[in-house]
Amino acid sequence: MxxxxxxxxxxxxxxxxxxxxxxxxxxxxxxxxxxxxxxxxxGPDSALPAHAPHNHAPDLEDDLDDPEDVYKYTQIEENGEQHxxxxxxxxxxxxxxxxxxxxxxxxxxxxxxxxxxxxxxxxxxNATPGLPSSIDDGDTGDSGTIYKRxxxxxxxxxxxxxxxxxxxxxxxxxxxxxxxxxxxxxxxxxxxxxxxxxxxxxxxxxxxxxxxxxxxxxxxxxxxxxxxxxxxxxxxxxxxxxxxxxxxxxxxxHGAHPASPFLYLVDTDTHAALLVTNNLTEANPDDLVYQQWMNLTSPFTVFVQPTIDKRLDGMRNSYCGMTHASINNASSSVQSGMITRGLGHKPKEQFYIQELNGSTSYFGVLAMEGNSTQIGPGVVGGGGQVWQPVNFKTKADNNCALVFNLTFCHDVAYAVPSNPDRYPDQPSLSAVYDSYAAGLYENFAKSLDQIPCNTTLSAQYSPAKNCDDCADAYKQWLCAVTMPRCEDFSSSLPWLQPRNMGQSPINSSASSIGSMPHSDMLMQVQDQLNQQYVPMTSAPSDSKAFNQTYGSVRAANSSRNPSIIVDKIAPGPYKEVKPCEDLCFSLVRSCPAALGFGCPDPGRGLEVDYGQRSDDGQVTCSYLGAVYYLNAAPAVGGKSSLAVFIAVVLSLWVLA
CATH class of the missing domain: 2.60.120.380 (Jelly Rolls)
Known part of the structure; x- marks a missing residue:
C-alpha cells in the first residue's frame, strides 16, 4: 500500500x-x-475571431440588467462561530x-x-492515439458522450x-x-x-x-x-x-462512469484477488482491432481500498482523488495483462492484486490514466477516467489459493484446494493440477483417435457434433472437475459441497495472513460431522439418502480426486463450488457413445456431483471463465429439452 x-x-x-x-x-x-x-x-463581442458569428448562444438568456456588484462577502458559520x-x-x-x-x-x-x-x-x-476502439461500458451518462463538432x-x-x-x-x-x-x-x-x-x-x-x-x-x-x-x-x-x-x-x-460496472470479480484467496474487465471489443481474432487490443501492455489500472477506510469516501469518482489520496496500484502489488479467457474469448484486461488481508472487504475501481496513451494538459481526456467500484471480500481460510494463466487448462481462473506448507507459491500449485489434467487428457485423446472423425456426414457418429466438439467438451469438463473451485469451509452458501472433512485441517505457518487457526476449523468440522446430510431431496423414499450424516458419506469425507487432492496436496476440509451439470450433459451429447460417457440421474448422485447455474450473477456452479455478476455466458450444453429433441430428430434422419 x-x-x-x-x-x-x-x-x-x-x-x-x-x-x-x-x-x-x-x-x-x-x-x-x-x-x-x-x-x-x-462585452461578448470584444474578442471574437474573424470567422465567428457576432451573436449570442441560442440558449443563453439575453438578460442585460446585471445586478449590483454585491454578494462579495458572506457570513459563514464554522464550529459555532460566525466568520x-x-x-x-x-x-x-x-x-x-x-x-x-x-x-x-x-x-x-x-x-x-x-x-x-x-x-x-x-x-x-488534433487526434491523439488512445484506445484501439471505443468500449461499450453501458454508460448513458454525459461523461461518456461524444458530441458532433x-x-x-x-x-x-x-x-x-x-x-x-x-x-x-x-x-x-x-x-x-x-x-x-x-x-x-x-x-x-x-x-x-x-x-x-x-x-x-x-x-x-x-x-x-x-x-x-x-x-x-x-x-x-x-x-x-x-x-x-x-x-x-x-x-x-x-x-x-x-x-x-x-x-x-x-x-x-475528466471522465467518470459511476453507474457503469466494467470491472468484475473472478475470485479471491486470503491475500489476493483476481479482477477482470468486461470484453473490450467484440471483434474477431482475425480483425486488426482485436490484435491491437491484445498488443497493449496495460491500458487500464485499478485502485483497491478497504471499505472500512473512509479516506476515499467522497472522491470515488475522481481520478486525481484516487491518485493523490490513497493508492495501491504499484507494480509490486498489482500484476495486469491482456487475456481472452472467459466470455466470448474476447480481449479483456486482468488484474491480480496482492498484499491484501484475509477476511477483509475491499472495493476496487477501474481507472484509465489520461486517454490511455497520453496524459495531462492539451490532451483530450487527459484528466483520466474512473468506473463504478466493485466490492469483494477475501477468503478467511488459508487452504484455497488462486490459480490462473495455466498452460493446459488455460481457461481455469479461480481458487483451488491448496496447502501452503507443501506448495507455497502459485506456480508450484498450478503445475501440480495442470500436469495431472494434461495427463488424463492424453489418455482420452488416444481413445478419440480411434473414432472415424474425418469421414462422410452419413458415416459420422452425429450429424450435429464432431470430434472437435467432443474434444472441447471433454477438456471443459475435465479441467472443471480436476480443479475444483474452492471456498471457505466456514461459508454458509447453500450450493456449496463440503469436502475432505475426514482430513485434519492444516495449520500453516507459511500463510499467516488471514489463515484460520487449526482449532477453529477443527471445531467447525466436529460440529457438523453428526448433522443430517440430505443432498438429494428427489431420491426414492426408501433410499438411505434420508438417513445419513456428513460423517457417514464419502462425498463429504473425501475429495473428487483423492489421489491428487487428498494424498498429494492435503488441503484439509474445504467447500467446493460444484461443476455445472451442463458440462456433463454437453460431454455426453458431444462425444460418441462408444466412449461410454454418462451423467448421474437426479436423486441418484447428480445433486452431489454437479450444480446449477444462477441467473442473478452469483457463481453457484463452476465453469471455466466464470466471473461474478458477468454471468451472461450461455450454458455449454444446457439441459434444454428442445436441444435434445433436435438431436434425436437428426439422429433418426441419418438412420433413415
Whole structure:
C-alpha cells in the first residue's frame, strides 16, 4: 500500500498555484488586459475571431440588467462561530481548451473561472492515439458522450471538475459521514459573470459533485463563466479542498462512469484477488482491432481500498482523488495483462492484486490514466477516467489459493484446494493440477483417435457434433472437475459441497495472513460431522439418502480426486463450488457413445456431483471463465429439452 501524505500535496499545490498565477499575470499584461476581474470584462463581442458569428448562444438568456456588484462577502458559520469570508474573488482564466486549472479552496469560498472567447473559437485538438476502439461500458451518462463538432453559430463546451483533496476527519470517534461535496456553477446568462451561491438561480446551473466529480456541457458563442464553491466545514473535519477544473471544445477532460460496472470479480484467496474487465471489443481474432487490443501492455489500472477506510469516501469518482489520496496500484502489488479467457474469448484486461488481508472487504475501481496513451494538459481526456467500484471480500481460510494463466487448462481462473506448507507459491500449485489434467487428457485423446472423425456426414457418429466438439467438451469438463473451485469451509452458501472433512485441517505457518487457526476449523468440522446430510431431496423414499450424516458419506469425507487432492496436496476440509451439470450433459451429447460417457440421474448422485447455474450473477456452479455478476455466458450444453429433441430428430434422419 502506498499512501501519499496530504501535507506534501498541499505544498505542491501552493507552488503550482504560484507559478500558474505568475504566468497568468504575464499573459494578461501582453494579451487580454481586461480579463483579470469579473467587473472589468467587456462585452461578448470584444474578442471574437474573424470567422465567428457576432451573436449570442441560442440558449443563453439575453438578460442585460446585471445586478449590483454585491454578494462579495458572506457570513459563514464554522464550529459555532460566525466568520466573514470573501466568497467571490478574482476571476481565474483557464489556459485554453483541455488545459486544467488546479486550486485549493477553503470552506465557504467561491472561485470564478473564465473560459475565454479565444479558447472557445480555437482550432479543435488534433487526434491523439488512445484506445484501439471505443468500449461499450453501458454508460448513458454525459461523461461518456461524444458530441458532433459544430462550426456554425455556436460551439459545445465540455466542463468537468474533480476533487483531488478533501478535508480530513479529526473527530474522536469513528468517521460515519463524508466531507460535503463541492458545487460547480455554470452561468447560462451573459449578464452573470460571477456565478456562485449568491447569484440568481435562473442565471446559472448548479451541480453538486458526486463522489468528487461533476460535468456539464453547453452551447456557447463567447466567454463562459463557471465557479466552484466550497461548503461550510462540518464539525470534526479539518483542512481544505483541492480540485481540478477544465473546459474543452473537444470532449470532457475528466471522465467518470459511476453507474457503469466494467470491472468484475473472478475470485479471491486470503491475500489476493483476481479482477477482470468486461470484453473490450467484440471483434474477431482475425480483425486488426482485436490484435491491437491484445498488443497493449496495460491500458487500464485499478485502485483497491478497504471499505472500512473512509479516506476515499467522497472522491470515488475522481481520478486525481484516487491518485493523490490513497493508492495501491504499484507494480509490486498489482500484476495486469491482456487475456481472452472467459466470455466470448474476447480481449479483456486482468488484474491480480496482492498484499491484501484475509477476511477483509475491499472495493476496487477501474481507472484509465489520461486517454490511455497520453496524459495531462492539451490532451483530450487527459484528466483520466474512473468506473463504478466493485466490492469483494477475501477468503478467511488459508487452504484455497488462486490459480490462473495455466498452460493446459488455460481457461481455469479461480481458487483451488491448496496447502501452503507443501506448495507455497502459485506456480508450484498450478503445475501440480495442470500436469495431472494434461495427463488424463492424453489418455482420452488416444481413445478419440480411434473414432472415424474425418469421414462422410452419413458415416459420422452425429450429424450435429464432431470430434472437435467432443474434444472441447471433454477438456471443459475435465479441467472443471480436476480443479475444483474452492471456498471457505466456514461459508454458509447453500450450493456449496463440503469436502475432505475426514482430513485434519492444516495449520500453516507459511500463510499467516488471514489463515484460520487449526482449532477453529477443527471445531467447525466436529460440529457438523453428526448433522443430517440430505443432498438429494428427489431420491426414492426408501433410499438411505434420508438417513445419513456428513460423517457417514464419502462425498463429504473425501475429495473428487483423492489421489491428487487428498494424498498429494492435503488441503484439509474445504467447500467446493460444484461443476455445472451442463458440462456433463454437453460431454455426453458431444462425444460418441462408444466412449461410454454418462451423467448421474437426479436423486441418484447428480445433486452431489454437479450444480446449477444462477441467473442473478452469483457463481453457484463452476465453469471455466466464470466471473461474478458477468454471468451472461450461455450454458455449454444446457439441459434444454428442445436441444435434445433436435438431436434425436437428426439422429433418426441419418438412420433413415
Amino acid at each position: 502506498h499512501i501519499l501524505k496530504l501535507s506534501g500535496l498541499q505544498c505542491r499545490f501552493t507552488v503550482s498555484l504560484a507559478a500558474y498565477t505568475m504566468a497568468l499575470c504575464i499573459y494578461c499584461l501582453l494579451w487580454t488586459p481586461h480579463s483579470a476581474y469579473a467587473a472589468e470584462i467587456e 466573514t469570508k470573501r466568497v467571490v474573488g478574482d476571476v481565474v482564466t483557464l489556459g485554453g481548451s483541455n488545459v486544467p486549472g488546479l486550486l485549493n479552496i477553503e470552506a465557504g469560498n467561491t472561485t470564478v473561472w473564465h473560459f475565454n472567447n479565444a479558447s472557445l473559437w480555437a482550432p479543435y485538438a 459544430q462550426e456554425a453559430s455556436n460551439r459545445l463546451v465540455y466542463i468537468s471538475v474533480t476533487t483531488c483533496l478533501q478535508p480530513e476527519w479529526n473527530g474522536t470517534t469513528n468517521q460515519t459521514i463524508v466531507p460535503p461535496q463541492l458545487t460547480l456553477y455554470v452561468s447560462n446568462s451573459t449578464s452573470n459573470k460571477e456565478p456562485g451561491p449568491s447569484a440568481p438561480a435562473e442565471r446559472q446551473v448548479a451541480i453538486t459533485l458526486n463522489e468528487g466529480f461533476a460535468n456539464y456541457s453547453m452551447n456557447a458563442t463567447t466567454d463562459v463563466y463557471m465557479a466552484v464553491h466550497a461548503p461550510a466545514m462540518p464539525n470534526n473535519f479539518t483542512g481544505i479542498w483541492n480540485y481540478e477544473i477544465a473546459a474543452s471544445i473537444d470532449n470532457y477532460y
